[in-house]
Amino acid sequence: MQYPLFLILFNFFLDIDEIFMRIFCNYKGYFIICFLIFLSQFFSGLIPLLIFKYNNRNKTTKKNINGFQLIQGNNTIKQADSLFKILLLLAFASYFNLIGTIVRRKYFSQINEELPKRGHFIEHRFKNIQIEVSALLSYFTLKIKIYKHQSFSLITILIFLILIMIIDIIDNHLDLPKYFKYLLLSAFSSVARSFLDTIEKYLFDFNFIRPCSILLYEGLIGSLLFPMLLFIDNGSNEDLSQIKNNTNFILLIFLFICFLIINGFKNLYRVLTIQYYSSMTRALAESILDPFIILYYLILFIIDNTQPEKEKQKEKEQKKFIYAYYILIIFCLIIIAFCSLVYNDFIVLYCWGMEENTYIEIKKRSYSNLNNAILDENDSDSDEDDNDNDNAINNTPLIKELKLKN
Numbered sequence: 001m002q003y004p005l006f007l008i009l010f011n012f013f014l015d016i017d018e019i020f021m022r023i024f025c026n027y028k029g030y031f032i033i034c035f036l037i038f039l040s041q042f043f044s045g046l047i048p049l050l051i052f053k054y055n056n057r058n059k060t061t062k063k064n065i066n067g068f069q070l071i072q073g074n075n076t077i078k079q080a081d082s083l084f085k086i087l088l089l090l091a092f093a094s095y096f097n098l099i100g101t102i103v104r105r106k107y108f109s110q111i112n113e114e115l116p117k118r119g120h121f122i123e124h125r126f127k128n129i130q131i132e133v134s135a136l137l138s139y140f141t142l143k144i145k146i147y148k149h150q151s152f153s154l155i156t157i158l159i160f161l162i163l164i165m166i167i168d169i170i171d172n173h174l175d176l177p178k179y180f181k182y183l184l185l186s187a188f189s190s191v192a193r194s195f196l197d198t199i200e201k202y203l204f205d206f207n208f209i210r211p212c213s214i215l216l217y218e219g220l221i222g223s224l225l226f227p228m229l230l231f232i233d234n235g236s237n238e239d240l241s242q243i244k245n246n247t248n249f250i251l252l253i254f255l256f257i258c259f260l261i262i263n264g265f266k267n268l269y270r271v272l273t274i275q276y277y278s279s280m281t282r283a284l285a286e287s288i289l290d291p292f293i294i295l296y297y298l299i300l301f302i303i304d305n306t307q308p309e310k311e312k313q314k315e316k317e318q319k320k321f322i323y324a325y326y327i328l329i330i331f332c333l334i335i336i337a338f339c340s341l342v343y344n345d346f347i348v349l350y351c352w353g354m355e356e357n358t359y360i361e362i363k364k365r366s367y368s369n370l371n372n373a374i375l376d377e378n379d380s381d382s383d384e385d386d387n388d389n390d391n392a393i394n395n396t397p398l399i400k401e402l403k404l405k406n
Contacts (some may be wrong), residue, residue: 003273007285010266015293017259025252029239030105035226036260037101042219044264048212080206090214093199094221100192101222107185124290125164125329126186128157128336130283131343133194138279141198142205149354153343160332160339167332171325197279204275211271219267277344284340291333298326 021027079086104123135154138144146154165183172179203209246252273282305319341347345359355361 003269003276004281004285007266007269007273007282008288010262010269011286012289013262014259014266015289017255017262019296021252021255025246025248025255027242027246027252029242031239032243032256033259034101034105035223036256037105037263038098038219038222038226040219040260040264041097041215041267042223043260044267045212045214045216045219048268049210049216052212077208079208086203086207086209089199089203090217091221093196093203093214094218096192096196096199097218098222098225100189100196102226103185103189103192107182122182123186123189124287124293125168125333126161126183127190127287127290128161128283128333128340129187129190130194130197130287131280131340132158132161133191134197134279134283135343137194137198138201142202144278147357148352149345149349149358150343152349152354153339156339157336157343160336164329164332167325167328171321194279194283197274197282200271201274201279211268211275215267215271280340281344284337284344287340288337291330291337294326294330294333298323298330301326 018033081089132154135146135150139146168179168183169176200214203214204211243249243252270282270286273285301322338347342349342354348355348358348360
C-alpha cells in the first residue's frame, strides 16, 4: 500500500504548494510550472539510476560458495519487443505526457478568468474519466479482465460523470459553447494520461523497463521540447515577466523549488504504482482528493460572500443555487471515489457475488485450498503409516511361524 498512499500524499503537497502560489504570490502562470514538471521528471529518473550504478560498481559475481561451483545465468532478461518498438512506445508515451501537461497547465489556468464561478476545478470534476479509459485500454491491449464488481464500478462512475455534466449544463446554460470547450479539453487531457499510463504498464510487464529509465526518457524529451514555446506562445513571455515583477519573488522561487522536489517524488511513486498495481490504481490515487478540493473552493466561496460589501451584489436565491451546486458535485465525487475503491479491491461489496474475484476472497480461497491439501496429505500419510504397521506386525518371525503351523 505504500506506493499509492505516498502518491496521494505527494499529490496533496503539490496542491498545497500551488494554492500558496496563487494566494501569497498571485501567480497564475503555466510555463514555469510545466518546465518544472519535466525537469523534476528527468531528475527523478536520473538520480536513482546514478545511485543504482554507484551501489553496483564494485559488485562482483561469486563463482563458488563453500567449494561448490555456482551455475552462472544470463543477467539480461529477454524482452517481448524489438528495440525499435520499445523506442517508438517511449516516444508515444513522451508525446502524451507532453501534450497532456500543456493542456492541463496552460488552458485550465485560463478557466478562472472565463468561468469564475467554477474557478480552477473543472479538471477535478472530470478527472475520473481516466479510470474508465484506462480500464478499457487495459482490457483490449493488456488483456486485463474486468470482473463483476469492476463492471458495476465503471457503470456507476459513468452515470455520476454524466450527472455532473447535467448539473454543469443547468448551471452554465447561457454559455454552453465555452463549457463544452473546456469539457473536451478535460476529456482530452484525461485520455492522454490514460494512454501514457497504459504504455508505461506495457513496458513494465512485457519489456521489463526500469521505471527510472522511463522517467528519464520522458523528462528529457519534455525538458528539451517545452522551451520551444518561448518562440511560439506569447503567453510564456508574459509568464516570465509575471515572475520577474512579482512582489514576493523570493517566496515564489522557494515554492518553485518545493514544487520541483515534491513533483520528483510524486513521479517516482506514480510509475511504481503503475508497475506494481495498475493505471486504474494510479487514477484512483490522483482523483481521490478531488472532493476535498471542491470543498476548499466551496469554503472560499462562503468566505468571499460573507463580506458585507459583496453581499449586496448577489441575490440570496443565486447563492442558494450555488451552494446546492457545490454540494451536489461533492456528493457525486464521493460516490465516484467509493466506486473507484471498489474497482481496485480496496473495498469489497459482499452482495450479488461481487466479492468473488476480489483480491481478499481469492487469497482466502487459496489459503483454504492449501489447508485442505495439507489435511488430505496428512490423512494419506496416516493411512500409509497404518498399512506399514500392519505389514511390520505380519512380517514378524512369530507371526510367520504361527501361519506356517496353521
